[in-house]
Amino acid sequence: MRLNKVNELEFLSTLFDQEKIKDYDRWELIYSENESPEALYYLESGLVGLVKVSKSGNENLLRIFKQDELFGHRSLFAGEAYHASAKCLEKSRLRMIPKEEVMKAFAENPEAYQYLAKYLAKELGRAENRSFIVSESHIVERVAYALLYFKKVFPEHMWTRQEIANYCATRTPTVIKVLGDLEKMNLICQNRRQIEVLDESKLIQIAEEGAIF
Amino acid sequence: MRLNKVNELEFLSTLFDQEKIKDYDRWELIYSENESPEALYYLESGLVGLVKVSKSGNENLLRIFKQDELFGHRSLFAGEAYHASAKCLEKSRLRMIPKEEVMKAFAENPEAYQYLAKYLAKELGRAENRSFIVSESHIVERVAYALLYFKKVFPEHMWTRQEIANYCATRTPTVIKVLGDLEKMNLICQNRRQIEVLDESKLIQIAEEGAIF
DNA sequence: CGAATACTTGATCCGCATCAAGTGCCGTGG
DNA sequence: CCACGGCACTTGATGCGGATCAAGTATTCG
Numbered sequence: 001m002r003l004n005k006v007n008e009l010e011f012l013s014t015l016f017d018q019e020k021i022k023d024y025d026r027w028e029l030i031y032s033e034n035e036s037p038e039a040l041y042y043l044e045s046g047l048v049g050l051v052k053v054s055k056s057g058n059e060n061l062l063r064i065f066k067q068d069e070l071f072g073h074r075s076l077f078a079g080e081a082y083h084a085s086a087k088c089l090e091k092s093r094l095r096m097i098p099k100e101e102v103m104k105a106f107a108e109n110p111e112a113y114q115y116l117a118k119y120l121a122k123e124l125g126r127a128e129n130r131s132f133i134v135s136e137s138h139i140v141e142r143v144a145y146a147l148l149y150f151k152k153v154f155p156e157h158m159w160t161r162q163e164i165a166n167y168c169a170t171r172t173p174t175v176i177k178v179l180g181d182l183e184k185m186n187l188i189c190q191n192r193r194q195i196e197v198l199d200e201s202k203l204i205q206i207a208e209e210g211a212i213f
Numbered sequence: 214m215r216l217n218k219v220n221e222l223e224f225l226s227t228l229f230d231q232e233k234i235k236d237y238d239r240w241e242l243i244y245s246e247n248e249s250p251e252a253l254y255y256l257e258s259g260l261v262g263l264v265k266v267s268k269s270g271n272e273n274l275l276r277i278f279k280q281d282e283l284f285g286h287r288s289l290f291a292g293e294a295y296h297a298s299a300k301c302l303e304k305s306r307l308r309m310i311p312k313e314e315v316m317k318a319f320a321e322n323p324e325a326y327q328y329l330a331k332y333l334a335k336e337l338g339r340a341e342n343r344s345f346i347v348s349e350s351h352i353v354e355r356v357a358y359a360l361l362y363f364k365k366v367f368p369e370h371m372w373t374r375q376e377i378a379n380y381c382a383t384r385t386p387t388v389i390k391v392l393g394d395l396e397k398m399n400l401i402c403q404n405r406r407q408i409e410v411l412d413e414s415k416l417i418q419i420a421e422e423g424a425i426f
Numbered sequence: 427c428g429a430a431t432a433c434t435t436g437a438t439c440c441g442c443a444t445c446a447a448g449t450g451c452c453g454t455g456g
Numbered sequence: 457c458c459a460c461g462g463c464a465c466t467t468g469a470t471g472c473g474g475a476t477c478a479a480g481t482a483t484t485c486g
Binding site: 052056058062074075077078079080083084106110113120121123124125129131134135136169 | 267276290296
């Protein structure tokens with residue numbers, strides 16, 4: 001949910017309270033699975049991931065929030081406990097708006113629910129698409145999909161192999177091997193930890209059709 | 214989204230038009246991926262699955278709708294094309310409300326967006342939980358989870374091994390083998406095509422902790 | 427009763443996880 | 457400015473879970 005640039009939610013900015021600003025380090029947790037939501041969060045700068053950890057310790061990266069986006073809204077409006085944890089993927093600065101104030105403001109601006117519904121409907125579509133890709137595609141396809149998605153939506157972040165693995169629901173060594181393959185095919189170029197996309201259309205082809213050979 | 218029993222959406226029932234009732238056979242498609250939504254659907258009786266088919270022909274069962282529920286709402290309110298197809302899992306009778314009428318009625322009952330948002334938020338949570346389970350758990354756990362979910366929410370439907378496989382993102386022979394294991398452990402009982410849950414708490418334990426031995 | 431659909435089984439194979447032992451890279455503090 | 461510790465990355469060997477395939481058996485429905 002974008003706050004800046006979106007008239008529908010501008011009323012929320014009147015709730016910003018200088019005292020409710022907080023800075024977080026990389027890897028720091030903002031909230032944890034099973035807690036009850038007490039606030040809505042607005043990301044002033046940085047990058048936040050919604051993650052869920054399995055018993056075997058693997059982190060699954062479900063959703064990613066960038067600058068100027070709101071998060072923590074799903075559980076808040078569902079009236080449920082958090083189903084996953086929010087964790088900083090970069091140093092981040094964020095504002096929190098207490099639950100009661102959010103609810104009051106939405107009650108005074110009921111047309112905002114329409115925007116919220118639209119936004120949640122899009123997120124649901126994205127979640128189900130990712131779920132489908134993860135369960136039906138081979139790893140090359142998933143990695144190609146992730147590279148394209150990351151380049152398009154979060155181009156400024158330096159994605160680690162670990163993070164890519166978490167998003168693709170696979171493991172670091174596998175991502176590294178696949179990146180090696182993609183580099184041999186001249187579709188990407190790795191120097192240092194940076195990954196540069198060279199042939200976007202071929203990557204799209206791999207991501208969508210699963211056709212490599 | 215439930216229509217009966219939910220005051221928030223009762224206004225929609227005034228839009229029901231006897232001429233817009235339609236009966237579908239099992240396996241019949243209601244709408245297909247990539248089409249533009251032109252209506253909201255209300256399921257009078259039967260069972261409908263939201264499915265997505267992979268290139269290799271595997272059907273992934275993303276969401277399931279039962280009697281008295283609305284569907285087709287996600288794409289309609291997201292303003293997107295369908296990201297998956299709706300298909301009858303049983304003979305079904307449904308009503309369609311044309312898009313324009315839905316939008317008009319929601320405009321006249323703006324408080325309904327609040328209910329819609331809450332409902333979508335819950336669906337998003339469920340979708341991400343399923344996605345996590347599919348990507349991080351072994352098949353026994355997924356099947357146990359599916360059996361419990363089906364028993365709780367759709368107890369009257371006779372779930373085929375194929376449908377269970379589609380929901381668990383696996384294949385029929387694998388489901389059959391797992392069901393055999395669960396039966397040997399006296400957690401379920403299969404006669405004919407019927408599956409009866411004998412030890413619910415043990416199944417929950419398997420589904421949640423992945424601990425079998 | 428016959429046809430279609432659902433189920434079952436075992437043999438084989440392969441993709442990817444897992445593990446372990448490294449090598450680089452980078453920021454921090456001395 | 458360099459040394460050092462920690463994190464990120466890399467590589468290859470091995471194993472296993474579950475896919476795949478195919479042939480056959482039930483079951484249900486028209």
